[in-house]
Amino acid sequence: MLQQTPVTRVIPHLEAWLTRWPTPADLAAVPPGEAVRAWATLGYPRRALWLHAAAVEITENHGGIVPQDVGVLLTLTGIGDYTARAVAAFAYGHRHPVVDTNTRRVIARCVAGQAEPAPPSRTRDLAAMNALLPADVRAAAVFNAGAMELGALVCTSARPRCADCPLAALCAWRAAGYPEYQGQKKTVQKKFAGSDRQVRGLILAELRSTRHPVTDAEIATLWPDPAQLGRALSGLLSDGLAVRVAAGSYSLPHE
DNA sequence: GAACCGTGGTG
DNA sequence: TCACCAAGGTT
Known part of the structure; x- marks a missing residue:
């Protein structure tokens, strides 16, 4: 849920989700469409499908217990490098x-003295964090969480709160006089x-919104451009977020 | 590597 | 008003 989604928006959905499906087996027991429905407007609904798939994989292949090993976690649907490490560590x-x-x-900012990070690079990013990580296991877990929390609450992207920052005295970006970002531009998000x-x-x-099939005629009322509707619908079908239940009618996936 | 994938808050 | 961006992953 947290992938590309602010924590404050996730929390209520997470609590409701875990009340309804406390274990992977509970989620695996319902149709994937139920996960997509409960996902509501969290965004990136493929994540709901992937989370359901991962719950099935955990139930069938790992005895219903979320794996601890990063390499094993990476085999689960929708679990990439960040999430695998976050689960193993946190x-x-x-x-x-x-x-x-x-x-x-x-x-x-604090180490490299730059206003913004370069575009993400798994190798570089992990090496940089590895160089900072305390040797002690529990201290390392605190450090991982602390770095994330500092970035989320104090060292924010826009208007960082340097006056409140516990690392201000050793921040390379501050020491250098807050130079502007010189590096590679990040790809702009489309409108x-x-x-x-x-x-x-x-x-x-x-x-x-409904447990009844949605027809082509109903879909046609949702947007004026038929070509765009066609692309969107076929994309949803190929992603498995929608299934054709009869000629010209569709529903969330139910198997 | 780059495009694609949602939705809502913020300044 | 609107560009920016948010605990990324897959293809």
Whole structure:
């Protein structure tokens, strides 16, 4: 849920989710469409599908227990390098560098003296964090969490609160006089309004809103451009977020 | 490596 | 008003 999504927006959904499905087996026992429905408007609904798939994998292949090993976690659907390490470090207390967008920014500023991190690079980012990580297992877990928390609450992307920062005295960016970012530009995020993403979201919201099949005629009312509707619908079908239940009618995945 | 994938808060 | 961005992952 936290992938590319602010913590404050996740928390209520997480609590409701864990009340309904306390264990991987509980989630694995319901159709994937139920996960997509409960995901509501958290965004990136493929994550709901992937989380359900991971719950099935954990239930069938790992005795219903979330794996501890980073290499095993990486085999689960929707678990990438960040999430695998975060689970191993935060849930199980293992010593691994955990690097998210907040940590990257803290290292860029405090250590490298730059206003923004370079675009993410698994090798570089892990090496940089590894060089900072305490040797002690529990201290390493605290350090991972502390770096993320500092980036999320103090060393923020816009308007960092340097006056409140416990690392201000040793911050290389501050010492250098807050130079502007010189490095590679990050790829600009496309506009959402009018995009295929928005149309996908409209169709999926319609599918979530009812337990009856949604027809082509109903879908046609959601957006004026038929070509965009077609692209969005076929994308949802190929992603498994929607299934065709009869000619010209669709629902959330139910198997 | 780059495009793609949602939604909402913020300044 | 709108660009920016948020505990990334997959193809």
